[in-house]
Amino acid sequence: MAFESVDALQRTLAETVFQYAADRKKAAGRALGTLVEIITFYTLHTWNLRDHVVIERSVPEFANPEILHNVEFSLHPIQARHEVEISPLSLPLTAAKIKRHLPFLHETTVKSTQALSRDAVKRNATILVESETGPVIANVDTLSDSNCRLIVCELSTDPFAIFECKRVGVEEGMRKGPQTIEKAKQGAYVARSVSSLQKVRLRNGQFQGVMEQPDGSFRTGLYDEVLREVIDSSSAVELAGFILTVGVVSNHGNWFTSDNRNKELRVLAQSYDWLLFLTDAGLSQFIDRLLLNPTPELEPAREAFLASYPRSSGTNRFTKVRMAVDADEALRSVLHGARSRG
Known part of the structure; x- marks a missing residue:
């Protein structure tokens, strides 16, 4: 079945899946947001980035640690990786049970969380403990009735990338009001404040990239060129404080066929380093x-x-x-x- 827009899809969900809800359209909209987040997480999984991911983590602004911003997915360097086999398996699989198989955590108080519940629900990127050097996370890798294999990773505190999911545009039946643009502005502010690579608009409308070096000098050039150079660099000095900001966008209506992108999309496109689009189709x-x-x-x-x-x-x-x-x-x-x- 083909839908001409996300609006049509949302209407169909409201009528066929959420017909019992008091506000069917709102319930369908929330479900669409959840599905976009799930698609994003499992896409990261297919890119072999699962073990780098922390979900719903606070990330500080660059050089301004007093202000934190919650992001949906942050990706962190792996300092150490451990494989844990638990057999026989007794549910729920708690952080305390996992700790027994990890000598480096024996003297540590772990969180009261479950990587796998009694009713067979797994928790993605389970945080076992927050250490001084960063979070320790566990992911269930393989599972049978009698045993479980987990991957436990010691991650660095500072992420190298963040992914945020954004549904932009104006839903059918809504007037173009401040709520839609304000949500876009919130995401844009975070995208432009967390990384050491700063974005400055020139008089000709282009963006200049500026990154302060450890000696106080500045590395500068057209933003996209500096961004590519930093991504390709293997220098720990250059990468310190750099965070690639990625927005995953689904849009109401066919933004990609229009000569006039809506204001929300322009704000996001000019703020995130990369935008990945989920097409209506x-x-x-x-x-x-x-x-x-x-x-x-x-x-x-x-x-x-x-x-x-x-x-x-x-x-x-x-x-x-x-x-x-x-x-x-x-x-x-x-x-x-x-x-x-x-």
């Missing part, structure tokens, strides 16, 4: 196969989604943080397959 195809005309391989993910949005109270089993084990396997399989075909 791509997003609708994924949701169609997941929910509206489910394919067999995504059936576990569909069940987890519906269990997270029941008519009465329920437990989240389908978010970027908490994901049902069988849904996780289905999403990994489908997205890895899509990458290999692409």
Whole structure:
């Protein structure tokens, strides 16, 4: 099934999946936001970046640590990587149980969190402890009835990249009001304040990149050129304080066919280093196969989604943080397959 826009997709979700909700459209909109976050996380997974990821972490402004900004995904250098085999497996799999298999944590108080719950819901990027050098995270790698293999990574405090998910534009039935542009401005402010590579607009409209060196001198040039040079650099000095800022954008309406991009999109495009776009066709195809005309391989993910949005109270089993084990396997399989075909 093809949808001409995200608005049409949201209407269909409201009518077919969230028909019980008091505000069907709002419920469908929130679900779309969750799906964009999930697509982003599992895309990072297919890029072999999962073990670098911390979810919903506060990142300080560059050289201004008193001000922190919460970001959806931050990617950190790995200082050490450990493989942990737990057998026999007893659920829930808590941080305390994982700690017993990691000698370097024996004298450390870990968080009261679960990497795997009693009802088979895994927690992506489980933070076991926050050390002086950075977070220690665990990800369930493989799982059977009797044993579990985890990857535990000691990460550096400072990230090298952040990913934020943004739905921009004006939803059907809404007037163009301050709320949409203000959300874009919030994301733009974070994108332009966390990295050592600063962006300055010149009189001709171009952006100049400026990065202070340890000796107080300045490295400067056209922003995109300096950005590419820094990304390609292997110098720890040049990379200190640098954070690549990435926005993942889904848009209401066909922004990519319009000569006049909306104000929100312009603000984001001029602030993030990179913007990755989820096209209407791509997003609708994924949701169609997941929910509206489910394919067999995504059936576990569909069940987890519906269990997270029941008519009465329920437990989240389908978010970027908490994901049902069988849904996780289905999403990994489908997205890895899509990458290999692409």
